[in-house]
Amino acid sequence: MRAELIAIGSELLTPVRSDTNALFLTEKLLEAGIEVGVRLTVADDPSLLESAFRAALARAEVVISTGGLGPTADDLTREAAAAALGRRLVRDGRMVDALRDRFARYGRAMAPVNEKQADVIEGAAVLPNPRGTAPGLLVETAGRVLVLLPGPPGEMGPMFVEQVLPSLRERSLGRVIKSRVLRVAAMGESDVEQIVAPLYTTFTNPMTTILGGPGQVELHLRGHGASEEEAEERIEKLAAGLRELLRGRVFSEDGRELPEVVADLLRERGLRLAVAESCTGGLLATRLTEVPGSSGYFERGFVTYSDRSKVEHLGVDPAVLEAAGAVSEPVARAMARGARQRAGSDLGIGITGIAGPEGGSPEKPVGLVYVALCGAAGESVRRTLLPGDRRTIRFRATQVALELLRRGLLGLEPA
Amino acid sequence: MRAELIAIGSELLTPVRSDTNALFLTEKLLEAGIEVGVRLTVADDPSLLESAFRAALARAEVVISTGGLGPTADDLTREAAAAALGRRLVRDGRMVDALRDRFARYGRAMAPVNEKQADVIEGAAVLPNPRGTAPGLLVETAGRVLVLLPGPPGEMGPMFVEQVLPSLRERSLGRVIKSRVLRVAAMGESDVEQIVAPLYTTFTNPMTTILGGPGQVELHLRGHGASEEEAEERIEKLAAGLRELLRGRVFSEDGRELPEVVADLLRERGLRLAVAESCTGGLLATRLTEVPGSSGYFERGFVTYSDRSKVEHLGVDPAVLEAAGAVSEPVARAMARGARQRAGSDLGIGITGIAGPEGGSPEKPVGLVYVALCGAAGESVRRTLLPGDRRTIRFRATQVALELLRRGLLGLEPA
Numbered sequence: 001m002r003a004e005l006i007a008i009g010s011e012l013l014t015p016v017r018s019d020t021n022a023l024f025l026t027e028k029l030l031e032a033g034i035e036v037g038v039r040l041t042v043a044d045d046p047s048l049l050e051s052a053f054r055a056a057l058a059r060a061e062v063v064i065s066t067g068g069l070g071p072t073a074d075d076l077t078r079e080a081a082a083a084a085l086g087r088r089l090v091r092d093g094r095m096v097d098a099l100r101d102r103f104a105r106y107g108r109a110m111a112p113v114n115e116k117q118a119d120v121i122e123g124a125a126v127l128p129n130p131r132g133t134a135p136g137l138l139v140e141t142a143g144r145v146l147v148l149l150p151g152p153p154g155e156m157g158p159m160f161v162e163q164v165l166p167s168l169r170e171r172s173l174g175r176v177i178k179s180r181v182l183r184v185a186a187m188g189e190s191d192v193e194q195i196v197a198p199l200y201t202t203f204t205n206p207m208t209t210i211l212g213g214p215g216q217v218e219l220h221l222r223g224h225g226a227s228e229e230e231a232e233e234r235i236e237k238l239a240a241g242l243r244e245l246l247r248g249r250v251f252s253e254d255g256r257e258l259p260e261v262v263a264d265l266l267r268e269r270g271l272r273l274a275v276a277e278s279c280t281g282g283l284l285a286t287r288l289t290e291v292p293g294s295s296g297y298f299e300r301g302f303v304t305y306s307d308r309s310k311v312e313h314l315g316v317d318p319a320v321l322e323a324a325g326a327v328s329e330p331v332a333r334a335m336a337r338g339a340r341q342r343a344g345s346d347l348g349i350g351i352t353g354i355a356g357p358e359g360g361s362p363e364k365p366v367g368l369v370y371v372a373l374c375g376a377a378g379e380s381v382r383r384t385l386l387p388g389d390r391r392t393i394r395f396r397a398t399q400v401a402l403e404l405l406r407r408g409l410l411g412l413e414p415a
Numbered sequence: 416m417r418a419e420l421i422a423i424g425s426e427l428l429t430p431v432r433s434d435t436n437a438l439f440l441t442e443k444l445l446e447a448g449i450e451v452g453v454r455l456t457v458a459d460d461p462s463l464l465e466s467a468f469r470a471a472l473a474r475a476e477v478v479i480s481t482g483g484l485g486p487t488a489d490d491l492t493r494e495a496a497a498a499a500l501g502r503r504l505v506r507d508g509r510m511v512d513a514l515r516d517r518f519a520r521y522g523r524a525m526a527p528v529n530e531k532q533a534d535v536i537e538g539a540a541v542l543p544n545p546r547g548t549a550p551g552l553l554v555e556t557a558g559r560v561l562v563l564l565p566g567p568p569g570e571m572g573p574m575f576v577e578q579v580l581p582s583l584r585e586r587s588l589g590r591v592i593k594s595r596v597l598r599v600a601a602m603g604e605s606d607v608e609q610i611v612a613p614l615y616t617t618f619t620n621p622m623t624t625i626l627g628g629p630g631q632v633e634l635h636l637r638g639h640g641a642s643e644e645e646a647e648e649r650i651e652k653l654a655a656g657l658r659e660l661l662r663g664r665v666f667s668e669d670g671r672e673l674p675e676v677v678a679d680l681l682r683e684r685g686l687r688l689a690v691a692e693s694c695t696g697g698l699l700a701t702r703l704t705e706v707p708g709s710s711g712y713f714e715r716g717f718v719t720y721s722d723r724s725k726v727e728h729l730g731v732d733p734a735v736l737e738a739a740g741a742v743s744e745p746v747a748r749a750m751a752r753g754a755r756q757r758a759g760s761d762l763g764i765g766i767t768g769i770a771g772p773e774g775g776s777p778e779k780p781v782g783l784v785y786v787a788l789c790g791a792a793g794e795s796v797r798r799t800l801l802p803g804d805r806r807t808i809r810f811r812a813t814q815v816a817l818e819l820l821r822r823g824l825l826g827l828e829p830a
Contacts, residue, residue, distance in 0.1 A: 036428045038458065041455075042453045047474075288696070292773065300717075300719055309758065
């Protein structure tokens with residue numbers, strides 16, 4: 001079974017706005033076993049809209065539009081859909097009364113233009129909208145379903161999930177699609193690919209998509225089955241194999257990002273952390289404190305950008321700074337040690353590197369980063385050369401630090 | 416003149432990927448005076464694709480597709496477009512040779528499947544692709560233009576700008592559309608709207624769209640004219656009026672974000688800055704050091720999350736912490752002063768607040784933030800109650816701090 005989505009509104013065709021409803025609907029439809037074949041965004045123009053509805057209804061079993069159901073002259077969805085279906089629009093007297101009541105409840109008189117929202121396509125079911133004024137419409141025609149939903153995501157989402165999705169799920173004959181995302185940090189996409197390809201390519205259910213982003217690779221597994229349990233079982237079978245091949249590198253399978261995983265580990269162990277950052281300029285502290293309740297494990301942070309601040313706040317030996325340079329293994333170690341000691345925390349992290357675009361040299365190129373971790377059990381340090389622009393290098397460096405910390409907390413060797 | 420865009424590829428119809436080419440093309444087309452009426456995303460399915468091309472060509476003067484020009488079985492764009500036009504595909508011998516040469520240059524033999532990329536729709540112009548293997552195609556038919564571009568943005572963008580846009584611009588009869596974005600920080604959308612609506616609503620050229628985001632409001636002005644100069648003049652006329660109404664609140668009209676504007680002001684004045692953050696957890700330091708060359712003005716940062724760290728690193732008086740509480744005006748002031756003094760910098764900023772979701776009380780609710788700025792000229796402080804979730808409150812707080820700093824550097828009163 002296949003669906004098409006039509007997002008309606010000229011504002012969605014400027015470079016500044018884009019349609020987010022489609023992603024939500026695509027995900028929900030996929031979970032119900034329905035794939036999206038075409039997605040359209042159409043301007044507020046009656047003939048374009050009618051043509052788009054007509055073409056979509058000729059191709060797909062399910063057509064869902066969002067937007068254009070409001071009271072203004074720009075809101076043309078009802079009219080265009082009715083024209084494409086060759087049906088009339090009928091004003092529903094009880095809906096007009098209900099709209100008037102809604103305005104009255106907020107102490108306002110209803111402008112006559114709002115009555116338009118009570119126009120119903122002949123034979124359509126009305127989908128009440130408790131969160132707004134414009135109701136949705138659902139039309140069944142020749143084995144096809146046309147659904148008109150309001151544009152605001154806060155109205156569209158619940159209306160779709162509560163009033164439309166259950167019947168679509170039945171139509172799709174109970175095929176269920178589930179998905180899971182396995183996340184790996186501080187490894188390149190092609191390195192992950194090389195390790196896992198021999199396994200995942202032997203599976204067609206689940207299907208695997210590998211998405212690489214800066215400092216992180218995601219394995220998206222999508223499996224289907226007659227029931228949720230069957231789909232989940234199939235996913236787990238492949239996930240177990242991938243987990244084993246990647247030997248401790250999968251940090252999340254439940255949607256958590258790396259800072260949340262590390263935060264949970266710190267909390268479980270009752271450990272407190274201090275960080276000292278140079279090239280990342282506070283980004284590691286920012287990411288660690290983005291997690292709610294971070295005061296439970298985050299003690300303090302030092303953004304020691306200048307050499308002087310490394311000496312004054314972390315006790316880095318000026319002679320070491322002079323001899324090895326600010327971007328060096330001994331300085332990263334001294335920063336981690338200094339952060340831990342000055343903060344009186346259980347753990348300390350130090351990061352020093354060159355984020356660019358300026359400041360690189362043949363011996364110490366842009367992207368060179370040292371990360372050190374220091375705790376009661378000892379020290380570990382990682383030297384890495386990170387690709388990308390300034391922002392990417394900084395983000396990757398925090399991923400390396402968080403992964404070093406995660407492995408330390410789990411008692412795994414530094415990767 | 417109106418265009419339609421067709422993005423091709425099943426991967427674009429999953430919840431994980433989305434089409435970014437459309438935004439680029441929409442912007443370039445608008446600048447050339449061509450509006451986009453419909454945007455489609457279509458799966459790799461021959462009948463869906465043919466139907467989409469046919470419908471688009473029936474509606475629009477310009478149809479541009481991206482993707483599906485590669486060598487694999489999934490790449491069906493050429494075939495579908497040819498079918499929709501009722502034309503044949505012809506394999507171009509010289510293009511086959513050129514493809515083979517390209518592979519040879521990288522020391523590889525060409526697999527036969529690649530020859531498909533030398534298939535040309537009868538009567539089409541070939542658009543060479545120096546950045547990849549798949550060339551583009553341009554077909555003129557009955558006053559309409561169909562352009563097939565490759566999917567990778569790095570190939571699509573230059574091909575479109577260099578080989579397609581100039582002729583489209585001529586066709587659109589020299590109407591030019593220009594745009595400008597005026598940015599305002601730390602003000603609500605409705606407050607900005609109330610101030611500027613009496614002016615901008617009297618203009619139809621330029622048109623104004625107001626976009627509100629956390630901690631920032633953008634006024635997008637889009638004007639057209641017979642020449643770039645005319646369009647720019649019309650925009651400047653409105654922009655000048657808006658600037659006056661907003662009395663020093665417009666911080667950027669050239670695309671710069673607030674940290675870049677502040678960085679430029681600091682550099683011009685040769686001033687160095689230190690920051691002390693509590694609730695923002697390093698985000699202010701992160702944003703200030705995201706700008707390349709930030710070591711020229713950023714001296715150091717303190718993420719003093721715990722009370723103890725505020726005392727140890729910033730010299731905040733424990734009695735003040737005790738009496739007023741960590742989230743208070745005197746503590747914000749003491750943090751700014753301490754950061755400046757300990758760092759020996761020209762300026763110091765202190766931020767303390769409650770980012771939530773926990774930690775609020777009736778007297779000090781979630782979202783309460785104090786920001787203080789301290790320099791040779793004295794101190795200023797701002798108390799604000801910020802809406803949103805943890806992440807939004809933290810971001811908004813950095814906007815308030817950056818705007819306080821910007822106004823201080825320009826000698827404007829704190830807003």
